[in-house]
Amino acid sequence: MPDASSERRAARRARSDDATLDDVRRVVLGPERERIARLEARQAVSAASIGDRLPEAIAHSNAARPEALAIALEPALTSSVRVVARREPQLFGEILAPTIGAAVRRAVAEAMAAMLQRFDEALERSLSVESIRWRLEARRTGRPFAEVVLLHTLAYRVEQVFLIHTETGILLQHVAREHEASASPDQVASMLSAIDSFSRDAFGPLPPGAHLRRFQVGDLFVWVERDSMLTIAAVVRGAAPESFAEALDETRERLRLAYAAELAAFGHDVSPFVATRAVLERLLATERRPPSRRAAVWLAAAGLVLLVIVGALAAVRLEHRADEARRRARYIEAFEAEPGVLLTALDRVDGTYRLTGLRDPIAARPEVIIESRGLPAAELRFEPFHSLDEPIVERRIHRALAPPPHVTLSLDDGTLHAAGTAPKAWIDRARTIAPVLPGVFRYDDERLRGAPPEELLAAAARLEATSVPFERGSSSIAPEDAGALATAVARVERFLALATQAGLPACVEVDGHADATGSPAANARLSRERASRVAALLAEEVEADRLRGRAPADAGRRSATFRAELSACGAA
Amino acid sequence: MAEKMKVCVIGASGVGKTSLVARYVNSVFSEDYLRTIGVKIDSRRVARGDRVVDLILWDLSGEDEFQNMQPAYLRGAAGYLLVIDGTRVETLDTAVALEARARETIGGAPFIVLINKADLEESWEVGPPQRAFLTKKGWTLIETSAKTGQGVEHAFHALLDAILARRESRGLGAG
Numbered sequence: 001m002p003d004a005s006s007e008r009r010a011a012r013r014a015r016s017d018d019a020t021l022d023d024v025r026r027v028v029l030g031p032e033r034e035r036i037a038r039l040e041a042r043q044a045v046s047a048a049s050i051g052d053r054l055p056e057a058i059a060h061s062n063a064a065r066p067e068a069l070a071i072a073l074e075p076a077l078t079s080s081v082r083v084v085a086r087r088e089p090q091l092f093g094e095i096l097a098p099t100i101g102a103a104v105r106r107a108v109a110e111a112m113a114a115m116l117q118r119f120d121e122a123l124e125r126s127l128s129v130e131s132i133r134w135r136l137e138a139r140r141t142g143r144p145f146a147e148v149v150l151l152h153t154l155a156y157r158v159e160q161v162f163l164i165h166t167e168t169g170i171l172l173q174h175v176a177r178e179h180e181a182s183a184s185p186d187q188v189a190s191m192l193s194a195i196d197s198f199s200r201d202a203f204g205p206l207p208p209g210a211h212l213r214r215f216q217v218g219d220l221f222v223w224v225e226r227d228s229m230l231t232i233a234a235v236v237r238g239a240a241p242e243s244f245a246e247a248l249d250e251t252r253e254r255l256r257l258a259y260a261a262e263l264a265a266f267g268h269d270v271s272p273f274v275a276t277r278a279v280l281e282r283l284l285a286t287e288r289r290p291p292s293r294r295a296a297v298w299l300a301a302a303g304l305v306l307l308v309i310v311g312a313l314a315a316v317r318l319e320h321r322a323d324e325a326r327r328r329a330r331y332i333e334a335f336e337a338e339p340g341v342l343l344t345a346l347d348r349v350d351g352t353y354r355l356t357g358l359r360d361p362i363a364a365r366p367e368v369i370i371e372s373r374g375l376p377a378a379e380l381r382f383e384p385f386h387s388l389d390e391p392i393v394e395r396r397i398h399r400a401l402a403p404p405p406h407v408t409l410s411l412d413d414g415t416l417h418a419a420g421t422a423p424k425a426w427i428d429r430a431r432t433i434a435p436v437l438p439g440v441f442r443y444d445d446e447r448l449r450g451a452p453p454e455e456l457l458a459a460a461a462r463l464e465a466t467s468v469p470f471e472r473g474s475s476s477i478a479p480e481d482a483g484a485l486a487t488a489v490a491r492v493e494r495f496l497a498l499a500t501q502a503g504l505p506a507c508v509e510v511d512g513h514a515d516a517t518g519s520p521a522a523n524a525r526l527s528r529e530r531a532s533r534v535a536a537l538l539a540e541e542v543e544a545d546r547l548r549g550r551a552p553a554d555a556g557r558r559s560a561t562f563r564a565e566l567s568a569c570g571a572a
Numbered sequence: 573m574a575e576k577m578k579v580c581v582i583g584a585s586g587v588g589k590t591s592l593v594a595r596y597v598n599s600v601f602s603e604d605y606l607r608t609i610g611v612k613i614d615s616r617r618v619a620r621g622d623r624v625v626d627l628i629l630w631d632l633s634g635e636d637e638f639q640n641m642q643p644a645y646l647r648g649a650a651g652y653l654l655v656i657d658g659t660r661v662e663t664l665d666t667a668v669a670l671e672a673r674a675r676e677t678i679g680g681a682p683f684i685v686l687i688n689k690a691d692l693e694e695s696w697e698v699g700p701p702q703r704a705f706l707t708k709k710g711w712t713l714i715e716t717s718a719k720t721g722q723g724v725e726h727a728f729h730a731l732l733d734a735i736l737a738r739r740e741s742r743g744l745g746a747g
Binding site: 165167168169170171184186187190191194195197198200201267268269270271274 | 573574575576577578609610611613614615625626628630642644645647648649650735739
């Protein structure tokens, strides 16, 4: 059992040991202990002092690097808002209520505006040459027309965004528009990385940080922004403005800050980067090009062409109408000028003219009238009638009466005058027919004489060819010439008988002739004697008042000749 | 967990790298890239146990007297396959040189040596002494044939396993 003195000794030794340890500590850990003491003191101060200086610190940071501060605070603020929204939804609703109505109205207005704009564009382009080309392209490529229009009216459209781990070329995240994704985004990302390495090696040496920033394939542009950790690449259809590069780089910077820890520790696991999707999707923007002035010009041109066409059509129509009116006038004029035809209606039926009216059977035929005027053939509906047009009445008279050559007919105010000579039979027939002919109200044939019948004229001719010879220097007829005398008597009788039969006056002149021998006085006497001799002989057979002897002063043969006149002997 | 790994395939010209990769994946890109920019990229999703890994394969153009492998293409690789033509012993020397270059670029990343053209074993020049030399260096050797497909899947999976094992061990070490 230990005694008290030994306990005290032990206690002393222990104290002495503690002192020694303390000394050793002071010697070995002196500076560190002081530093720890300083740090402890400072930590106590800084909790309060940071609180005091936080507003100034934030204000300073906001002024110096506003974006960096915003990016750094964003996760904390987002979490806070999320917590509040979850914990106190009512409060959140109260805060949002005044703004939500306006937001909805604005969204609806924007959607309406976008729809109207698309409708506008569709209308503006619907008439252009471009639209025809695009329709052909749509048919050729089998794409919907709307898609072709969209592609051509795009200023640019971001179709894919790749977020790539720079060192490994491994794809961390990939977003794409529907139907626009690459076949294998992982391989594309690595290939982009390989091409970047290749181009730097191929064209080096290059300054640090230099990299492949942009390349073009057809109307696709690939924009790349990168640093040593993170590469962001966007596949853009069309030409985006330079500011797009800034937006791309800003996104990269934002993600770099937000995922600094994950990037530093990156091995193979890409799951921490799933949340970058929302940020990358914001880059999938579409900018549309306003319709070009050319479209407006085309529209105006198309309008003008349309106007010209409408004008031309109107002119053609007017011309057609004028043409029609002219043609109608020509029909009317043609029928008005034609006697014995009356046009009562002129219609157009199924593109052809129909002419209705009245026609005297002896007037010109309507089809002949049309043809002679060079007018188009027409459907003709003409009823017969008796025209009182003077030319038709005259024609009718001539047709009905068929006047012989020596008869002249004239119509004067409804009175038909006949003059000249005509066979009695004709005269009698005319007297029957003429007064009943339409258009003839009175018939006058006072100046018409009966014409000698052919037989009479033949008898006259035969008589005038007859001569009776005489002996030289005598007015006696030799017995051997008695036959000639008998012939002459018979012919005179025949002529006069026929004249009587025809109801015509007649006169036979007997001309005595002497030959050239002898004195003229003696010859004249001899001629008279010879005429008288024959006349006397004739008077025994026919009425003496129908005979007349003459002695014309001419030198001829020793004979008597005859002239047959269809007039009374005293009338000459 | 979604994992992606960059894996390179390197070796002398004509050892059959591209044929090996073609055995393993369905290619999207043309082999012309190999001749133009010196690399062709393929990918394949592989399941190992309960993990699914997307392998991004960088088939680097063959190393020969006319063409050098671009070390930049190795950067960031999680591991690689080093291909030797079993019928040409000189491709082993190239492989040794390439391994040294790879070590400079990506440090001690896991790799597997493939002795290709196993179908032509009768004309092999890479015999037991050469194999012993490689094994002594601690290298893992797998015989493959792009022609018959022998060992191809196994080789890729062995590399993937090596990479995952290394990552596990590093993870434990760090913990």
